[in-house]
Amino acid sequence: MSDNSNGLVPSSGESDEYAYSAGAGLVLSDAIADPGIEPHRVRMTDKSVKHEKAAERQVSAMFVISILGSIFAIFAYFFWPLDEANLDAVRINTMFLGLGITLGLFGIGFGAVHWAKTLMPDAEVSEERHQTRGTEENRARAVEIIKLADSESGFSRRKLIRRTMYGALALFPLPAIVFFKDMTTEANPVEKLRHTMWQANKRLVQDPSGVPIKAAEVTVGSAFHVIPEGLIEADHMLGEKSKAAVLLVRLDPQDIHSAKEADWGYEGIVAYSKICTHVGCPVALYEQHTHHLLCPCHQSTFDITNDCAVVFGPATRALPQLKIGIDAEGYLIAKGDFEEPVGPSFWERKAN
């Protein structure tokens, strides 16, 4: 062992056996001794008056910066006032106010820390930690107090009181849960998820202008953002829009790979729900050559030539298609509501 290259020699020298003790995982006979506190290092500010004076000046300089910052913030408030008509003024106002307040606070903080580190005493002091377990005497006294409280209150003895109290505690949150029922006023709220504003003969109109769309105006390669006619005036406009929004594109009929898609469209014009079946973001990023529809939130990608089947991403269902046709004046109309609920899955939705 004496030629051990690491230079460590077992303290006892008896054997290589390890000593064990309760609480400590493992005690090695050649454990490294507690090195104690690092020797105190004298700072330059302790050694030389010049450095001490410099540190003093630095700390005061920090506080002076803080003073100037606070004054600057007050000055900036008046000198660069907010002007609602000019957003550039808002930018300059917030920037200089923020700069002044930041300097005001940072100067105090940096000054205080620098002061403590360079000029205040820095002698190392160790404070031993004690065990958290109380003395036997204290522990016995605590048990005594609890037992006394139990016998005086009769908590263990009076079972009727104890059990009714448990019941009261269990029931008191229930009214709050029942109140959740008021989050919808509908008798059957699930029906709201199943239906949208679309119905037979309702015209497709442009979002946001409300102008109806003629089939002849929808050229190959174009994308129209569509809402049902009357949506703009509807009650709960945004709620209805979040279900009824539709994307309308015209494809070359030869590109459509689904007989149902071609049948539900009108001469290559197809309308699909814009609400992603994953978590309901608006799927509106249409690529006119790849015919991909991309959802910007989680990159679910739908193939608009194949009934909007999912080709990539977390969505699991195709986008629902809206059956469309034209009216006597040549405007595009819906032939009814979507045949399945739009948007993400919900508890009562049947799997398909």
Place this chain on the structure above:
Amino acid sequence: MSFLKRKANSARRSPFAAAIVIALGLLLSGGGYAVASGAVTSANASDPYKSAANIAAGKKLFLANCASCHGQNAGGTSAAPSLIGVGAASVDFQVSSGRMPGQGSGPQMPSKTPQFDDQQVIELAAYVASLAPGPEVPSDAAVMANGNAERGGSLFRTNCAMCHNAVGAGGALTEGKYAPNLMDSEPREIYEAMITGPQNMPVFSDANLTPTDKKDIITYLTYVQDHKSPGGYELANLGPVAEGLFAWIFLLGLIIGITIWLGAKSN
């Protein structure tokens, strides 16, 4: 007089009379047409996209720079689409932004330093426009940013923002494609992109977005280009990902730096 009389009398039975009259008639109508069409040509001389000289020069440029991919007659090949009917606006957009001629195949042709000067772009556009009618380069009045910026913002958020970002900072599409940043786009480029639908962008015809709508959108984008964010530095307007990354790397780094300084001993 007697000469004319005699001539008329003698010609009455001439077998060539009918032929001469027909020939004269053809000559007059043909000459008249030639004069009239000459007048049309001179009226179009002011439109550089219809000038015969530009079309001829454009054809030479086309054969030298574009035909290897788009075909000798611009009918397209397996490498590139047909340019029949894409119009002058499409050529002006693609060539003046440097997207065309492309440097290599890839998911998307990037914008780069233009290879041709303004006159050459006009010549190429004139040639492609001469092949078949298509969208024309918009007039300066059509692209002037003097519309309604508020209405334009609403139209932009409905029709453009899903790909180009709410303030036109651009964004990613599928399989390496992207919607470019619009912060340096000129009004004419924006208008041409809407009417031609370059690469995978859909076309926004005048029935979809009327010329007034297009002008409003251009006005909105010009406003956004000219007005810096009131909230200070906008981190390229890329939204929560860029902002979160900045906070994690720079602000958290600053906090860690201060913490180390707090714990370090003074010299």
